[in-house]
Structures are given as C-alpha cells and as structure tokens.
Amino acid sequence: MPARDPQNGHDSGSISQPKPGQEETAATFGAFVRKPGARRVAAGVSGTSGASGAQTPSQSAGGIEPVERRLPDDAVEVGFIADAYGLKGWVKVTPHAHGKSGGDALLTAKRWWLVKRGDCKAVTSLQSKVHSDSIVARLSGCDDRDAALALKGHTVHVARSDFPKLDDEDEFYWVDLIGLDVENEAGVALGRVADMIDNGAHSILRVAYPATGKDGKAFTGERLIPFVGVYVKTVDRAAKRIVVDWDADY
Structure with a gap:
C-alpha cells in the first residue's frame, strides 16, 4: 500500500487524491490496522492452500460477465x-494493500468485479497467489x-463480506474506520475520518472537519492523528465513533 509522511498542523485544506489506478468514486481499499497495544498477530488467510496462498476452485467456472447493474x-x-x-x-494485480494487510481479500474472494471507465464486469477468480509485491x-x-x-x-472490487476475518477483535480494516466520527475524551467533536495514511511505522487517521479561514471563507481542514495507543482510546464501530486523546487546538 502507498505510504506518505504525515505533516504537522491541522489547517490544511488539501484533499487526498485517488491512488494510482483507483476509481475516483471507489470505496477505500481494505488495509487493516491493529488497535494500539493489541498483540501483533497477522490476519490469517482462509480458503487458501499452500504457502503461496493459491486457491482451488470450489465451483464450476463461468466466463467474464458484463454487469449492467x-x-x-x-x-x-x-x-x-x-x-x-x-x-x-493470468493477470497481474497491484493491490492497494499488500497481503496480510488487506490484500488477502484478493486471495480469498472468489467473485471479483472489474471496472474501467464505467464498464463493469463480474468474474470468478479460479486461482490467486502472492507474487513479489x-x-x-x-x-x-x-x-x-x-x-x-x-x-x-481495470480496477478490482470485492465484497466486504468476502474479506478474511481478522484474528483479533482489536484489528480493524481501514475501510471500516473511514467515515467514523472522531471526538476527544472531553466530548469535543474533531471531525470525521476521511482517509487513512500509512507512514511505514503505523497508520494515521486523516480527520476532516469544516473550518473557516481568516478571510471568512469556509474550507475543509484536517487533523492527522497517529493510530497509536497514546492517542487512540476507543474504537466503537457500532456507535460509529472513535475517542482520542487529542486537543482541538493541536
């Protein structure tokens, strides 16, 4: 998955651009992060055989089907x-997240949807395996x-329901964190998770919030909050909320 270094400050109006090869309207890819302090166990891959992660087809193969809906x-x-x-x-797929960090969905999902310029196709994945990166x-x-x-x-889409189950309740796919509201321990609303960033050491929440500049014009500001235990205290997916130790003035 792509990595970029976090920037300090919270008054940036920049908007994240789609990743290379990514549809502008697509849901964010499925990398996962561990809740701070959780044991470091890689997410397992179900439905694979052998060290390569190759799949064996469990159903008769169909062809490539145009999808109108x-x-x-x-x-x-x-x-x-x-x-x-x-x-x-065989096709070579560049995953938005490497295997064991969400790219496993390409190994486990048997049904893929391929999209290019509004054209959509459904296809069965008969066999897949990791090859280098x-x-x-x-x-x-x-x-x-x-x-x-x-x-x-073509971009590759799979159903969220086909993602491999994570090994621990304290592991989260990025796609499940995006859209959650963020507030601090004092109950002050800090914004909503608009994106996730990987800086190589840990994941970072990019929290967008409405702001007003000195000229009185409205813009979208952002806060970059490291997804580490010293800052992130609670992730409540049911309540669609993340509680952090983070001041609104940071």
Missing part, C-alpha cells in the same frame, strides 16, 4: 490489473495473454 453495496476497491502475467491468461490470478473466461491484456487498467 451497479456494484454490490459493500464492494470495496482493492487493487487494479496492471498487466498480463505469462501466456495462459503483487498478486497474480487466473480468472474464468480469461484463457490467453491477449484476453489478460484486454483487462489491463
């Missing part, structure tokens, strides 16, 4: 097809290199 309500964009892989129709997959109806190349540039 919208994506499932819980569809999450998890990567994009960057290239063909080999000569037998990418994931390679064999898809139903994609039997040669030309067919694989025709899928280049």
Whole structure:
C-alpha cells in the first residue's frame, strides 16, 4: 500500500487524491490496522492452500460477465490489473494493500468485479497467489495473454463480506474506520475520518472537519492523528465513533 509522511498542523485544506489506478468514486481499499497495544498477530488467510496462498476452485467456472447493474453495496476497491502475467491468461494485480494487510481479500474472494471507465464486469477468480509485491490470478473466461491484456487498467472490487476475518477483535480494516466520527475524551467533536495514511511505522487517521479561514471563507481542514495507543482510546464501530486523546487546538 502507498505510504506518505504525515505533516504537522491541522489547517490544511488539501484533499487526498485517488491512488494510482483507483476509481475516483471507489470505496477505500481494505488495509487493516491493529488497535494500539493489541498483540501483533497477522490476519490469517482462509480458503487458501499452500504457502503461496493459491486457491482451488470450489465451483464450476463461468466466463467474464458484463454487469449492467451497479456494484454490490459493500464492494470495496482493492487493487487494479496492471498487466498480463505469462501466456495462459493470468493477470497481474497491484493491490492497494499488500497481503496480510488487506490484500488477502484478493486471495480469498472468489467473485471479483472489474471496472474501467464505467464498464463493469463480474468474474470468478479460479486461482490467486502472492507474487513479489503483487498478486497474480487466473480468472474464468480469461484463457490467453491477449484476453489478460484486454483487462489491463481495470480496477478490482470485492465484497466486504468476502474479506478474511481478522484474528483479533482489536484489528480493524481501514475501510471500516473511514467515515467514523472522531471526538476527544472531553466530548469535543474533531471531525470525521476521511482517509487513512500509512507512514511505514503505523497508520494515521486523516480527520476532516469544516473550518473557516481568516478571510471568512469556509474550507475543509484536517487533523492527522497517529493510530497509536497514546492517542487512540476507543474504537466503537457500532456507535460509529472513535475517542482520542487529542486537543482541538493541536
């Protein structure tokens, strides 16, 4: 997954841009973070066999199906097809989050939706495995290199319900944190999680809030709050709220 360094201050009006290959309207990809202080256990991969994470098909393969209706309500964009892989129709997928941090969804989900410029296709993933920093997959109806190349540039979406179950209740997928309201321990509203950032050491909440500049014009400000135990105290998904030890003036 992409990493960028956090910036100090909270009066920035910048808006995050879609990640390379990402649809502008797509739900955020499915990396996960651990609640501060939780034991460091990697999320497991279910439905895979062998060290490579290769899947074996459990149902008869169909072809690539054009989809006229919208994506499932819980569809999450998890990567994009960057290239063909080999000569037998495999595709190379660049995940928005590496395996064990949300990219596992590409290994476990059997149903993928491929989107490019409003064109949507549904396809069955017959086999997938980690290959270096990418994931390679064999898809139903994609039997040669030309067919694989025709899928280049499509974003890959899977249902949130097909994400692997995390090992611990103190682990969270990024997609489940985005949109939650953030307040401090004094009950002061700080904004809403608009995005997540990975700085290599830990995840950071990018909290957006309405603000007014010195010129009286409204803009969207942001607060960058490290997702570490000294700051994040409670994550309550049911209440759609995160409580932090963070002053509104920081």
